[in-house]
Amino acid sequence: MGHILFQIHSSVWGIMILLFIISLIFYRQKIWSMILRLAYLVMIVTGVWMLTLHHFPALYDIKGVLAILLIGLMEMALGRRQKQKSVSLILVFAAIDLILILLIGYKIL
Numbered sequence: 001m002g003h004i005l006f007q008i009h010s011s012v013w014g015i016m017i018l019l020f021i022i023s024l025i026f027y028r029q030k031i032w033s034m035i036l037r038l039a040y041l042v043m044i045v046t047g048v049w050m051l052t053l054h055h056f057p058a059l060y061d062i063k064g065v066l067a068i069l070l071i072g073l074m075e076m077a078l079g080r081r082q083k084q085k086s087v088s089l090i091l092v093f094a095a096i097d098l099i100l101i102l103l104i105g106y107k108i109l
Contacts (some may be wrong), residue, residue: 002053008107009046012039017098020074027081036078040071065103069095 019036026032047067051060073094077087103109 002050005046005050005053009043009050012043013048013105015039017041020078023078024081024087027078033078036074043067044071059104059109063101066097066101066104070094070101073097 002006016036016039019032019039023032023036044067047064051057051064054060073090077090079088080087100109
């Protein structure tokens with residue numbers, strides 16, 4: 001069961017990043033951001049499920065907090081893009097956060 005959850009979770013991460021880029025480019029079309037929010041939900045549910053199966057190890061708790069922060073940064077970037085304001089600083093922080101999440105997720109850290 002854990003392997004299947006990991007596959008779904010990691011696939012949704014890739015899809016989520018792709019949908020985020022599409023949402024930034026096509027910011028006037030709301031369908032992309034709505035699909036992105038659905039990906040957030042799937043990612044959160046599978047992540048919490050895996051945390052439960054592994055009895056909440058501390059490093060993965062930190063990864064979960066960083067993931068929630070990343071979702072917030074992505075939503076802030078999309079909101080600023082809708083208002084046609086600069087999103088570059090938010091994207092830098094989001095990229096750093098994503099790198100940390102991936103390093104923890106693939107057991108490099």
